[in-house]
Amino acid sequence: MRLAPAASVLLLVALVASGCAKPVHPGDPISGLTAEQRDRFRRGRAVFDSVFTPETGLGPLFNSTACGECHEDPVSGGSGDEVEVHATAFHADGNCDPLAGEGGPVIQQDATPALKAALGLDKEPLPKEATGRGLRTSLAIFGRGLLDAVPDSDLVSYADPDDRNHDGISGRLNRFVDGRIGRFGRKAFVPTLSEFNAGAFVIEQGITNPAVPTEESIGGAPIPDGVDPTPDPEINQEALDLTNDFVRFLAPPSPLRQTGAAGNGRYLFDRIGCASCHFPTLRTGENPIQALDRKRFFAYTDLLVHDMGPDLADICLGLAAPSEFRTEPLVGVRLAHHFLHDGRAATLDQAIELHGGEGSGARDRFKALTPKEREAVIAFLKTL
Amino acid sequence: MKRIASAALLLVLASTLVAVAAQQQPAYTSIQGTVHALQPKSGSLDVVTGVGMALRLVHLSVPPTLASGGAAVSMSALKRGDIVRVQCHYSGKQLIADRIEKVGPR
Numbered sequence: 001m002r003l004a005p006a007a008s009v010l011l012l013v014a015l016v017a018s019g020c021a022k023p024v025h026p027g028d029p030i031s032g033l034t035a036e037q038r039d040r041f042r043r044g045r046a047v048f049d050s051v052f053t054p055e056t057g058l059g060p061l062f063n064s065t066a067c068g069e070c071h072e073d074p075v076s077g078g079s080g081d082e083v084e085v086h087a088t089a090f091h092a093d094g095n096c097d098p099l100a101g102e103g104g105p106v107i108q109q110d111a112t113p114a115l116k117a118a119l120g121l122d123k124e125p126l127p128k129e130a131t132g133r134g135l136r137t138s139l140a141i142f143g144r145g146l147l148d149a150v151p152d153s154d155l156v157s158y159a160d161p162d163d164r165n166h167d168g169i170s171g172r173l174n175r176f177v178d179g180r181i182g183r184f185g186r187k188a189f190v191p192t193l194s195e196f197n198a199g200a201f202v203i204e205q206g207i208t209n210p211a212v213p214t215e216e217s218i219g220g221a222p223i224p225d226g227v228d229p230t231p232d233p234e235i236n237q238e239a240l241d242l243t244n245d246f247v248r249f250l251a252p253p254s255p256l257r258q259t260g261a262a263g264n265g266r267y268l269f270d271r272i273g274c275a276s277c278h279f280p281t282l283r284t285g286e287n288p289i290q291a292l293d294r295k296r297f298f299a300y301t302d303l304l305v306h307d308m309g310p311d312l313a314d315i316c317l318g319l320a321a322p323s324e325f326r327t328e329p330l331v332g333v334r335l336a337h338h339f340l341h342d343g344r345a346a347t348l349d350q351a352i353e354l355h356g357g358e359g360s361g362a363r364d365r366f367k368a369l370t371p372k373e374r375e376a377v378i379a380f381l382k383t384l
Numbered sequence: 385m386k387r388i389a390s391a392a393l394l395l396v397l398a399s400t401l402v403a404v405a406a407q408q409q410p411a412y413t414s415i416q417g418t419v420h421a422l423q424p425k426s427g428s429l430d431v432v433t434g435v436g437m438a439l440r441l442v443h444l445s446v447p448p449t450l451a452s453g454g455a456a457v458s459m460s461a462l463k464r465g466d467i468v469r470v471q472c473h474y475s476g477k478q479l480i481a482d483r484i485e486k487v488g489p490r
Contacts, residue, residue: 095465097420100432101441176418176438177432179467179487190436199436212438 011194023254025073026142026335028103030251032291037249044246045076047239050137052205059112059206060227061103061124061216066205067243070138078248079336080138083343085109087130094299096316098177102127102220105317106203125219132322134314140276142332143252144184148193149292152181158302160280168361169276171304174318183303186341187317188326194244200278201235201243208232249291252298252331256383261372262272265361265380268373272365277302277327277358300330300384309356312340321334323357335384348381349374412479415442416469416487424459429481431468444472446481455485462486 029041049068052058063084064070070080085107089097098105108124117122126133155173163170173181174188184190190199191258198211199237208215213233217225258266282299284292303323313323320326325341333339339351354380355363366374393436417433427446434440453456462468467487472479 093464098432098439100420100434100439101430104434104437104439106437177418177434177467185437195436197436199434199438202438203436212435214440216438 003068005337016188017292026140026253026332027077028251028253029249030291033249034244034290037245037289037291039077042241044242044244044249047235048246049076052207052234054112054114054228055228055230057205057207057228059110061108061218062110062206063106063108063110063204064110065198070204071141071318073337074335077141077247078332079140081337082138084136084138085126086136086317087126087204088317089127089129089131090316090322091131091348096318096320097129098317099127099129102129104203104214104216105315107131108203108206108216112206112227114227115218115224118227119218121218121271124216127219132313132315137338137341137343138334139328140332142250143297143299143329144193144253145248145250145292146181146284146295146297147282147301147303148248148327149287149295150183150282150303151285153173154285155181155303157184159304167273167276169273171277171302171306171307171358172319172324174305174320174324174326176318182318183326185317185319185329186325187307187315188303189318189320193248195245197247198240201240208234210237211240216320248289253335255298256334257382258383261376261379262383263380264373265376266377268369268377269380272377273362274366274377276362277304277332278308279327298331298384300333301327303327306359307357308359311356312354314316314342330381330384333384348378352377411474412442412472414469414471415444417442417467419462419464419466419468421464422459422462427459428461429462429470429484431470442479444470444479444481446484450481450484456483457486459484 027318028077031040040095049066049067051066058065068076070082073079080220086105088099090106095369097303103124111123152286158171160170160172161172176182176191180191182189182191184196192197198209201209202212203216210233215228255291278300279302280300281296282295283296287293305320305326307323310323339345345351352363352366405426415431415433417431420430420432422429429444429446431442432439433442442449446459469485469487470481474483
């Protein structure tokens with residue numbers, strides 16, 4: 001399924017050329033939406049930016065008061081400076097316990113005044129069963145509707161768990177708790193965008209909705225009486241659907257012009273093997289929404305999890321071992337202020353140099369480049 | 385008259401409590417998820433399910449008479465980490481398994 005380099009370059013040129021006519025800015029909707037879909041995008045953004053309070057359902061445990069609080073820079077749907085705490089238990093038999101009985105893998109970092117008064121908690125306690133703890137930055141979510149529309153069969157074709165082609169890259173599929181193929185989240189655990197969003201309302205803001213009508217427990221314990229009096233679900237199906245439409249229709253920003261060093265950097269990115277995991281483009285399958293139907297788009301990911309080495313390892317999730325992470329989509333990376341899943345890299349150079357495991361080959365080839373060539377790769381990344 | 389009023393009040397309170405209880409737990413009739421724990425002797429089965437990153441641990445009671453055959457399996461055929469589809473019903477607050485299918489190992 002991988003495109004030959006020449007075909008890939010031609011396609012990139014064509015995509016860039018088409019983008020030159022009308023560049024897509026961060027926060028824009030994807031092109032080709034109907035008037036009704038554009039209206040839903042606008043109304044969905046309003047729900048996305050809605051600030052919840054305890055009176056409108058916030059909490060009792062939460063990480064943020066609005067989707068737009070963590071996805072705000074430079075526009076709604078962008079990145080944020082918040083860092084989350086996740087925890088799971090990785091057992092010797094290879095099973096990963098997402099600690100669902102102890103409040104789930106996301107450890108909320110804030111609590112409503114009513115919960116604080118009732119239990120004296122400022123945040124959810126870390127379950128004592130946890131064997132690993134991971135930090136997660138709030139990343140930009142541009143282009144996620146396109147990623148959602150890539151067929152599962154494409155992901156299956158990209159996977160090479162036994163490295164049969166001996167390129168040192170053995171991307172694996174992750175799977176959700178019910179066995180479906182995952183693709184969203186830093187561990188590619190969640191199968192669909194709408195499920196990710198519905199779950200996020202509850203785990204991030206404590207906002208129940210028709211898809212997830214129950215609150216998170218308090219580290220496995222029930223919510224004390226009177227602490228969360230807002231009737232469930234705390235938002236209705238229309239609010240959930242509008243939010244989904246905003247996120248689904250949020251376009252990946254057009255790459256900047258790739259001339260000079262950046263143009264050479266694009267070639268080097270492919271030559272040193274970055275593109276073995278960060279696939280420049282993916283293609284959506286058949287889709288009832290015309291704007292998402294059979295579209296090739298810039299992605300820079302294969303949506304698989306890869307072993308990134310022991311230094312980056314933190315938690316397991318689904319089939320993903322602590323050292324396995326989904327290839328980060330690099331679209332919009334020029335807008336990011338920190339890099340890697342936990343934000344430990346302050347620069348793109350550092351992020352590349354921290355790649356281990358399956359990424360170590362490309363990392364070493366990057367380090368072996370001349371300073372000018374390395375600058376070219378970074379210049380290219382800063383156009384994405 | 386007073387008795388009728390008290391009875392009516394009790395009825396309203398009881399129906400409110402039932403409604404609140406119903407809101408606190410989704411009305412499962414079918415669950416697909418990962419076996420978290422199982423105790424065949426006591427007929428106890430815990431399954432992790434959920435939506436997105438909002439995961440829930442669901443406890444089911446499995447009657448010893450649960451039929452196996454065809455796609456349906458008994459608890460003895462299961463192990464931690466298996467993916468199962470369980471048809472179930474409520475008996476009071478208890479969730480009772482009616483049929484368990486093994487969807488596959490993860």
